[in-house]
Amino acid sequence: MSQNHNLDATWQYHSGTKHSHLSVRMDPHVLDWDNKPLLFKIYPTLEVLRLPKDFHETGSPALSAIAAPNSAAEGNSVPDLETLAQLLFFSAGVTRSKKHAQGETFFRAAACTGALYEIELYVVCADLPSNDQRPTDPPALPAGVYHFGAAEFGLRQLRSGDFRQAIVEAAGGEPSLAHAPVIVICTGTYWRNAWKYRSRTYRHFGWDNGTILANLLAMSSASKLPAKIITGFVDSQVNTLLGLDTKREVAFSLVSVGCTSSPTPKVPAIEKIELPIVAYSEREVDYPAMRKMHEASSLDSAEEVAAWRGKTPPHPSASAKGTATELRPLDDSAAPDTIEKVISRRGSTRQFSRDPLTLAQLSTILDRPTRGIPADFLDPSGARLNDLYLIVNNVVGLSPGSYFYRWEENQLELLKSGDFRDKAGYLGLEQQIPADAAVDVFFLADLKKILGRYGNRGYRAAQLEAGILGGRMYLAAYSQKLGASGLTFYDDDVVNFFSPHARGKSAIFLMALGRSVARK
Ligand SMILES: Cc1cc2nc3c(=O)[nH]c(=O)nc-3n(C[C@H](O)[C@H](O)[C@H](O)COP(=O)(O)O)c2cc1C
Secondary structure, eight states: OOOTTOTHHHHHHHHHTOOOHHHHHHSOOOOOGGGOOOSSOOOTTSOOEEOOOOOOOOOOBHHHHHHOOOOOOOSOBOOOHHHHHHHHHHHHSEEEEEEETTEEEEEESSOOGGGOOOEEEEEEESOBOOTTOOTTSOOSBOSEEEEEETTTTEEEEEEESOOHHHHHHHTTTOHHHHTOSEEEEEEEEHHHHHHHHGGGHHHHHHHHHHHHHHHHHHHHHHTTOOEEEEOOSBHHHHHHHHTOOTTTEEEEEEEEESBOSSOOOOOOOOOOOOOOOOOSSSSOOOOHHHHHHHHHTOBOOHHHHHHHSSOOOOOOOOOOOSOEEEOOOOOGGGSOOBHHHHHHHOOOOSOBOOOOEEHHHHHHHHHGGGSOOOBTTSOSTTOOSEEEEEEESSEETBOSEEEEEETTTTEEEEEEESOOHHHHHHHTTTOHHHHHSSEEEEEEEOHHHHHHHHTTHHHHHHHHHHHHHHHHHHHHHHHTTOEEEEEOOOHHHHHHHTTTTTTTOEEEEEEEEEOBOOOO
16 A cells, blocks of 8 residues: 555644755754765666757747647647657756866756756656658657766766556556657656755655746747646555665656557567766765655555546635736747756846846736646646735835736736835845846645545655746746746745745745846
8 A cells, every 4th residue: 555645744744844944053964075976877788879969940939839738639740759858858958068167068959957957867667760751761769768967968878668558557557658659758866956956856746846847848840749737646556666775765746648550569678777877976865854754655556546547626715815917928020049058047046136127028927827837737738836926125016026927817906015126035045136127936836635536646746846837937038038047935924925825735846037138
């Protein structure tokens, strides 16, 4: 029997990893730079199959790509190898690098806490063609299980053969997987992020996986491929297929990409694989609280998964008590850059200028990302787990103060007027970034309701949804040549600040938005 409905596990983990003014002083953490983990997973004994990098242009404006994910699993849309390469590059590829005193950081397409990039991607696929495939050619990518090597921009084959049915079964027959020629599996590697963030890393799995998925969904939409996120699966079956050492790395989410009418073949025998990998650090520190949280949110059987999936708890919100301002989002012509161009120029703002956003710019950043995420925990489409609360510091057309985003009505409800810049800086872990931003968007969720419906697994889903929305906000901001940064926060102080409206909810995520000070 799984522990999924023993909810003490989540409450213990969540409370035990809260930040507060006191906790960061009572329990400071000094970084051991000599033991900093490697930023890549490398299998030294496997050959790399280099991926093509001569991408075709999708021509899709970023704002459309973010807002219109395509989840309809019908017809025949099989990505060729070039398209798969493009999806992987703009989701988790190395887009720039920077030398510094401690070495060199290779930044990736999606934002990640501490630039530690603990999320790894794997591909389980059918035979895939090339973009100029002739009927007699062998497949450009033979069916198999592959690890995506971001460092080399290549794939390493872990298993040869078509193993998709193993994932379909692990996910309790989830229909989008049953028709997907490509399944992307995202895993989290504890130590790679825990080196800096210790036990809080399990929350970061959701955030950092989410920003990657925001890009992957947008790129799939721009490439006219259906895609859907699946968080319900039998953990042990997926981990075994990838040959993971689960004390160190675990599967976190799956994505079905494309659609084919051919049925998935019977699964070949799944032999045990134990492949050597290059050590991340000289020594690794174990933080058992995360493994406990992961185990308590694991699902044990296909029947449990099938029963787990589906109907999101309803999200009624009381009628607005404060003044409500209608959002006025821009259309694509105001920000026509393609999704690839926007992902390529994205980076987290290191300093905001305190200059204002317009209401139209903010409206666009709220409206496009919140039009629905195709995911197995969001049913019907358009359902959601998180609520958005804002501190507005400087937006033309909105008085400074705290606000609640009325999602269905596309309105901002004023909760409290006032200058909360200093407060925003404090709530964002006493950093300058949230104090200087034009707007800070706090994500809060009613965990009691979510866990009641989905068990501990709902905690993974709430963190992941926040990461996806946050990742989309990055893209909506950068498509308008504005700045953005994810941030961490003082949990209970955030909830108290937005109470009584937010009473009973939990702080999940934070995004700062505004205008960046140009870097020298
Ligand atoms: C969820 C999340 C939380 C973050 N928290 C902070 C933070 O508290 N302070 C900060 O300076 N940067 C923060 N960042 C920004 C990361 O440091 C940044 O994404 C990383 O260095 C990679 O750089 P890039 O986003 O420019 O590609 C956060 C990013 C994410 C995605």
